[in-house]
Amino acid sequence: MVWLPVVRSSVFAVLAIGVFAPVPASAQASPPPPAEEARQAQAEVDRLRQELAALREQYEARLAALEERIKTIAAGPPTPAPEPVLQPVPVQLAGAGSSKMFNPDIAVIGNFLGVAGQNKNSDQPALGLNEVETSLQAVVDPYARADFFLAAGPEGLEIEEGFVTFTSLPAGLLLKAGKMRAQFGKVNTLHAHALPWTDRPLVTQNLVGGEEGISLSGVSLSRLISNSALFLEATGEAFYGDSEVFASPKRSKLTYVGRLRAYRDITEGSNLDVGGSFASGPSAGTPDVPAFDEDDSTRLVGFDATFRYRPLRRAIYRRFLARTELVWSRPRSAGLWGPTAFGFYGSGEYQFARRWFAGARYDRSARAFDNALVDEGGSVSLTFWPSEFNQIRGQYRRTNYGDGVKANEFLFQILFSIGAHGAHVF
Amino acid sequence: MKSFISHSAALLLALAAASPALASPPKVITTTEDLAALAREVGGDKITVESLARGYQDPHFVEPKPSFIIKLHDADLLIVIGRELEIGWLPPLLTQSRNAKIQPGSPGYLDASVDVRILEMPTVQLTRAMGDVHPSGNPHYWLDPDNGRTIAKSIVRALSGIAPADKSYFEQRYADFDRRLADAQKRWDAAMAPYKGTKVVTYHRSWPNFTERFGLDVIGYVEPKPGIPPSPSHTIALIAEMKRQQVKIILVEPYFDLKTPEAIVREAGGKVVVLAPSTGGVKEASDYIKLFDYNINLLTTTFKQVLGR
Numbered sequence: 001m002v003w004l005p006v007v008r009s010s011v012f013a014v015l016a017i018g019v020f021a022p023v024p025a026s027a028q029a030s031p032p033p034p035a036e037e038a039r040q041a042q043a044e045v046d047r048l049r050q051e052l053a054a055l056r057e058q059y060e061a062r063l064a065a066l067e068e069r070i071k072t073i074a075a076g077p078p079t080p081a082p083e084p085v086l087q088p089v090p091v092q093l094a095g096a097g098s099s100k101m102f103n104p105d106i107a108v109i110g111n112f113l114g115v116a117g118q119n120k121n122s123d124q125p126a127l128g129l130n131e132v133e134t135s136l137q138a139v140v141d142p143y144a145r146a147d148f149f150l151a152a153g154p155e156g157l158e159i160e161e162g163f164v165t166f167t168s169l170p171a172g173l174l175l176k177a178g179k180m181r182a183q184f185g186k187v188n189t190l191h192a193h194a195l196p197w198t199d200r201p202l203v204t205q206n207l208v209g210g211e212e213g214i215s216l217s218g219v220s221l222s223r224l225i226s227n228s229a230l231f232l233e234a235t236g237e238a239f240y241g242d243s244e245v246f247a248s249p250k251r252s253k254l255t256y257v258g259r260l261r262a263y264r265d266i267t268e269g270s271n272l273d274v275g276g277s278f279a280s281g282p283s284a285g286t287p288d289v290p291a292f293d294e295d296d297s298t299r300l301v302g303f304d305a306t307f308r309y310r311p312l313r314r315a316i317y318r319r320f321l322a323r324t325e326l327v328w329s330r331p332r333s334a335g336l337w338g339p340t341a342f343g344f345y346g347s348g349e350y351q352f353a354r355r356w357f358a359g360a361r362y363d364r365s366a367r368a369f370d371n372a373l374v375d376e377g378g379s380v381s382l383t384f385w386p387s388e389f390n391q392i393r394g395q396y397r398r399t400n401y402g403d404g405v406k407a408n409e410f411l412f413q414i415l416f417s418i419g420a421h422g423a424h425v426f
Numbered sequence: 427m428k429s430f431i432s433h434s435a436a437l438l439l440a441l442a443a444a445s446p447a448l449a450s451p452p453k454v455i456t457t458t459e460d461l462a463a464l465a466r467e468v469g470g471d472k473i474t475v476e477s478l479a480r481g482y483q484d485p486h487f488v489e490p491k492p493s494f495i496i497k498l499h500d501a502d503l504l505i506v507i508g509r510e511l512e513i514g515w516l517p518p519l520l521t522q523s524r525n526a527k528i529q530p531g532s533p534g535y536l537d538a539s540v541d542v543r544i545l546e547m548p549t550v551q552l553t554r555a556m557g558d559v560h561p562s563g564n565p566h567y568w569l570d571p572d573n574g575r576t577i578a579k580s581i582v583r584a585l586s587g588i589a590p591a592d593k594s595y596f597e598q599r600y601a602d603f604d605r606r607l608a609d610a611q612k613r614w615d616a617a618m619a620p621y622k623g624t625k626v627v628t629y630h631r632s633w634p635n636f637t638e639r640f641g642l643d644v645i646g647y648v649e650p651k652p653g654i655p656p657s658p659s660h661t662i663a664l665i666a667e668m669k670r671q672q673v674k675i676i677l678v679e680p681y682f683d684l685k686t687p688e689a690i691v692r693e694a695g696g697k698v699v700v701l702a703p704s705t706g707g708v709k710e711a712s713d714y715i716k717l718f719d720y721n722i723n724l725l726t727t728t729f730k731q732v733l734g735r
Contacts (some may be wrong), residue, residue, distance in 0.1 A: 055479040142531060144519060168526035172499065224499055226525060264491040268480065271491060312483040313681055354655050354683075387654065389554060418554075425518045426490045
């Protein structure tokens with residue numbers, strides 16, 4: 001019975017205010033003659049006494065009534081466990097007040113990352129809370145929903161994504177507007193905590209915008225192309241803003257992304273998911289050579305394929321996923337096309353027990369503006385899930401960089417989430 | 427800007443292919459096979475029905491496959507179990523379905539749990555330290571035939587809303603189902619009556635409505651907490667408790683590993699029974715009434731063997 005002390009303390013609060021509040025008030029008034037002052041003070045004190053007595057009586061009566069009710073409840077016959085009532089009001093809603101029912105789903109995901117070993121090309125800290133992602137997700141109205149993902153990292157707080165999705169458009173259309181990860185391939189659309197590795201592949205680092213990826217402000221329109229054979233989805237996007245690969249120098253310079261995705265179930269437990277992506281926009285240049293002409297552009301072409309196997313009867317114990325992404329990047333400067341840089345990765349992930357996953361990845365990618373420099377690497381990883389809200393991963397990574405640097409590293413990650421994080425898209 | 431407009435126009439043209447035509451009869455999509463079976467009972471040949479999950483699949487962990495998006499895109503009515511059973515996979519599918527008719531709050535969205543009897547409503551503040559608990563009560567409520575009847579009634583209401591011309595057809599089919607279910611219930615109750623109060627252990631908390639309806643007493647779970655895999659210490663404690671209370675039966679869903687339950691019965695004696703938690707969970711449980719026929723028959727046969735009565 002939480003409210004009883006509350007009632008009691010409010011009685012004392014009322015008493016305290018009643019006693020002390022008038023004193024400073026009368027001290028501030030202009031000084032009347034002493035006899036008059038004494039009489040007025042006496043009258044005031046008498047009035048307050050009466051009010052206090054009335055209040056006390058009132059509260060004592062209420063307290064007595066409440067205590068009587070508690071006694072009755074406590075002394076009630078020890079009935080067997082009550083039958084669950086039909087349609088009981090959910091407890092958390094009963095006391096929460098209706099406004100809280102409309103609060104968005106809130107979740108916070110911590111990404112704690114450690115690294116050991118040598119890598120002259122990396123400044124990753126030995127231990128760090130690499131990212132804290134806060135998500136706020138809810139339905140806006142009958143026509144739309146909103147998703148916000150705020151990422152706090154060593155570089156500060158930024159909006160990783162924040163967009164509205166119009167879910168009730170005609171003709172199989174889905175429109176998103178806001179800041180979002182571009183639908184270029186697979187890895188670019190995934191948040192760090194949803195990756196099957198502790199890092200992003202070399203091809204993403206070199207050609208598709210590094211750790212941040214292509215995440216810009218704009219609109220995304222996609223449509224289901226109805227047919228009986230397979231799931232086919234076409235997406236077109238237009239963005240303004242800066243990333244490591246595209247940067248808009250003026251309003252008329254936008255980045256355009258297009259994607260066609262095809263998916264088909266092979267059996268009830270296996271399926272194939274392939275996609276082709278295209279992106280074209282004003283070039284961001286490189287950190288070493290940022291002064292580019294505003295007409296310089298970059299064109300990316302990507303292909304991705306994913307095979308998944310998850311037997312339905314053993315879905316919580318076994319699954320296998322194989323994925324590859326190939327990316328071609330070509331800069332255009334002063335009206336001339338530069339050389340194409342190519343990169344890809346191939347990876348596999350196998351769940352061999354309810355909480356255990358093993359994975360491997362092979363990486364190879366040229367650098368965007370110097371395709372003679374080719375970085376190559378490989379990783380193996382082991383992941384343990386204490387629960388679906390907590391994940392511990394170790395990854396051994398070996399990289400031979402095109403500039404001659406060789407790196408051997410062990411990465412360690414703990415991902416932990418609290419709150420209600422919306423389910424991920426497939 | 428000009429290039430943006432021309433690009434956008436080109437994009438819209440490229441995307442504006444033929445719109446999907448509304449198929450008649452009404453297309454009903456359900457999340458589980460039990461809901462599909464009940465919709466089939468009342469909808470008959472005036473509707474088409476398809477379930478996303480299979481009856482032998484753990485309904486908490488269904489993959490949100492794009493092939494489901496196509497099914498949802500064309501649906502006139504979506505029936506869900508609710509109580510957060512599908513929270514891990516249905517919401518992104520609904521967003522991507524591009525189908526305003528079946529969004530929550532629309533007449534084409536039916537939460538089958540609205541009028542049913544829900545058990546295990548939390549009475550304390552929940553935390554995930556309790557495991558994967560359901561804040562809106564236990565969602566395995568379809569395993570009480572009375573709830574099945576209530577769900578069928580809700581489906582009649584929803585179907586009558588989207589196909590008013592067939593209202594009396596749906597009502598007539600409901601009346602027929604109601605009668606057949608009532609007859610079957612008498613049969614099941616009679617078969618289970620001798621075993622009222624029999625103590626059992628279950629793997630997950632999937633069976634409270636079933637065990638309550640048929641008078642079984644669940645004294646423990648193979649999972650230490652909902653959704654948390656068996657741990658050695660919990661298993662040892664469970665074996666001791668089963669020995670102390672003379673419990674001889676462990677009920678398991680077909681999607682759980684039998685290793686731990688079988689190790690437990692080797693120690694404590696008794697038998698592991700793999701029941702069908704849903705229609706379609708086994709071949710014999712091909713509709714809602716046959717689901718109970720199968721489970722009751724399997725249970726009574728096992729009780730006779732193990733308890734010798």
